[in-house]
Amino acid sequence: MSSSLFHVLNISKQDILSRLTDLDVASNNLANVNTAGFKTSRSNFQEMLNQQLTEGVQLRNTQMLTSQGSLRDSTNSLDWAIQGEGFFSVTLPDGTTGYTRDGQFVLDGDLNLVSASGYPLVWDGQVTEGTSEISVSSEGLVTANDADGARVELGTVQLTRFPNSSGLTSRGDNVWLESDASGAAQTGAAGSENLGTISPYRVEQSNVDLSQEMTHLITLQRSFSMSVKAFQQTDSMISQAINLRKA
Numbered sequence: 001m002s003s004s005l006f007h008v009l010n011i012s013k014q015d016i017l018s019r020l021t022d023l024d025v026a027s028n029n030l031a032n033v034n035t036a037g038f039k040t041s042r043s044n045f046q047e048m049l050n051q052q053l054t055e056g057v058q059l060r061n062t063q064m065l066t067s068q069g070s071l072r073d074s075t076n077s078l079d080w081a082i083q084g085e086g087f088f089s090v091t092l093p094d095g096t097t098g099y100t101r102d103g104q105f106v107l108d109g110d111l112n113l114v115s116a117s118g119y120p121l122v123w124d125g126q127v128t129e130g131t132s133e134i135s136v137s138s139e140g141l142v143t144a145n146d147a148d149g150a151r152v153e154l155g156t157v158q159l160t161r162f163p164n165s166s167g168l169t170s171r172g173d174n175v176w177l178e179s180d181a182s183g184a185a186q187t188g189a190a191g192s193e194n195l196g197t198i199s200p201y202r203v204e205q206s207n208v209d210l211s212q213e214m215t216h217l218i219t220l221q222r223s224f225s226m227s228v229k230a231f232q233q234t235d236s237m238i239s240q241a242i243n244l245r246k247a
Helices: 004-031 210-246
Strands: 041-050 053-064 071-073 080-083 088-091 097-100 132-136 141-145 151-156 158-161 169-172 175-177 186-189 197-200 202-204
Touching: 004 041, 004 210, 088 158, 132 197
Parallel strands: 080 202
Antiparallel strands: 041 053, 071 202, 080 197, 088 097, 097 175, 132 141, 141 151, 158 186, 169 175
16 A cells, blocks of 8 residues: 555644644633733744655744733732833742743732732832832832831832743743743843833733734634544545455
């Protein structure tokens, strides 16, 4: 029996698996269209070759797209949006540092500034008992009113950038981790060279393009359906060929 049928069967199988994984990526983007600071991901495919013959494609990796999300106004003084390049640093439960664009912070029971996922913000200050009206400047200076109503400085929030932020590894909870592909973290003052500024009373929205993702999802569904039909028809042809040889 010609190996070409098995060749087509393998290509169809690889395409089905790749489309399923790409479908997961698109679904995750759509699920986070309203998640503050979320960055959309795309699938990168690689052609597979074997003895000069194409063997279909496989999903090589997913890549975060770091374009700026639109900013919306907020009435919460602890909603801080990054305008430009950079990430907030947060401390993860295992003691390592994670990075996020979600600047919707709150005060926990110990007066620590924590992210929406409950991870403490990395900064050089501390909120003290009796302070109110906490705010941040575009350069990251955090101020508040003390118990006597006087305006005082509490500390400074710095931002972190990476040579290749698209290479960061997703940890979940809208947090990213440094990787070999991203390069080493570079931390500095907000508004300094190559770093964005911090906008108080604002929230960075997801950069997911809803119409583009929906179009991609429809295309994926149709491509998946076509690959399944090709696989089923090829499998049927192989079965018929085997039965003919047995006859």
